[in-house]
Amino acid sequence: MSQLSYARYGKDNIRLFKVEKDEKAGTQTVVESTVCILLEGDIETSYTEADNSVIVATDTQKQTCYILAKQNPITPPELFASVIGDHFIKTYPHIHAAHVKIIQHKWTRMAIDGKPHPHSFLRDGEDIRVVESVTRENVGVSIRSKIEKLLVLKSTGSAFYGFHRDEYTQLQETWDRILSTEVEAGWAWKTFSGLDEVKSVAPKFDEAFNAAKEITLKTFALDNSASVQATMYKMSDQILAAVPLVEAVDYSLPNKHYFEIDLSWHKGLKNTGKDATVYAPQSNPNGLIQCTVTRKGPKSKL
Numbered sequence: 001m002s003q004l005s006y007a008r009y010g011k012d013n014i015r016l017f018k019v020e021k022d023e024k025a026g027t028q029t030v031v032e033s034t035v036c037i038l039l040e041g042d043i044e045t046s047y048t049e050a051d052n053s054v055i056v057a058t059d060t061q062k063q064t065c066y067i068l069a070k071q072n073p074i075t076p077p078e079l080f081a082s083v084i085g086d087h088f089i090k091t092y093p094h095i096h097a098a099h100v101k102i103i104q105h106k107w108t109r110m111a112i113d114g115k116p117h118p119h120s121f122l123r124d125g126e127d128i129r130v131v132e133s134v135t136r137e138n139v140g141v142s143i144r145s146k147i148e149k150l151l152v153l154k155s156t157g158s159a160f161y162g163f164h165r166d167e168y169t170q171l172q173e174t175w176d177r178i179l180s181t182e183v184e185a186g187w188a189w190k191t192f193s194g195l196d197e198v199k200s201v202a203p204k205f206d207e208a209f210n211a212a213k214e215i216t217l218k219t220f221a222l223d224n225s226a227s228v229q230a231t232m233y234k235m236s237d238q239i240l241a242a243v244p245l246v247e248a249v250d251y252s253l254p255n256k257h258y259f260e261i262d263l264s265w266h267k268g269l270k271n272t273g274k275d276a277t278v279y280a281p282q283s284n285p286n287g288l289i290q291c292t293v294t295r296k297g298p299k300s301k302l
């Protein structure tokens with residue numbers, strides 16, 4: 001009558017916090033993450049025949065995550081995701097793939113009286129670093145790194161004109177508008193042969209994250225934007241140039257509209273065009289502009 005077509009299972013929302021203590025320097029460093037582990041393999045009978053013998057309990061997966069966090073660095077998250085994935089496919093012969101997602105939350109060291117404080121931190125922004133990895137037996141490790149929830153706004157330096165017009169078009173052209181978005185940017189790495197290769201390139205992950213964030217912010221600020229589409233393509237192009245091991249860059253940018261308000265009905269108040277200073281931020285609907293950009297020609301090599 002029916003058959004199991006696809007299955008994976010695991011533990012989501014494993015919250016993890018690690019303190020690294022540098023006794024010599026008298027400083028501590030903290031990392032807070034949320035981990036999701038989903039396993040694939042010969043687990044069909046657990047669904048179809050109530051055979052629990054093939055189930056590595058989700059609680060076991062959570063405990064394993066804590067143990068591996070104790071035994072290994074949990075940054076960069078790309079490396080820790082690969083450590084977790086490698087553990088599950090190597091420890092259990094019937095588990096053939098592990099999907100590991102790690103969200104790294106922000107804890108930025110406080111500056112007190114102009115000096116970095118040894119053990120106090122603040123959340124200076126809701127932006128998060130995300131890693132989605134798949135470790136697959138006989139294939140390798142595929143990793144996509146992301147930055148999400150990075151809220152940005154520019155009050156000028158953005159236009160939108162020359163777009164297609166027909167009998168459905170009401171939007172006026174503008175040569176000066178507010179541009180705001182919550183950046184979701186991802187970059188997909190070449191497939192790594194295994195954990196050893198991921199380890200060998202480990203410093204590249206933080207470098208890529210910093211480059212992607214800097215390119216995103218710099219391009220957003222400096223580009224005289226013709227559209228969200230044109231600006232995000234420039235960002236993608238620069239990330240591909242900066243990180244040779246990356247094969248594809250993707251952006252998903254909501255266009256968070258700020259509408260001008262015509263106040264001329266009140267004593268002729270001027271508040272449109274070059275006189276606009278008071279705006280109405282819109283919650284919805286919003287534009288949503290997405291793209292994936294890859295390299296022309298042969299694939300990237302180490």
Ligand SMILES: O=c1[nH]c(=O)c2[nH]c(=O)[nH]c2[nH]1
Nearest residue numbers: 160171226227228229255287
């Ligand atoms: O940068 C933009 N791209 C669009 O596709 C679009 N559509 C729209 O109404 N405003 C904008 N702005």
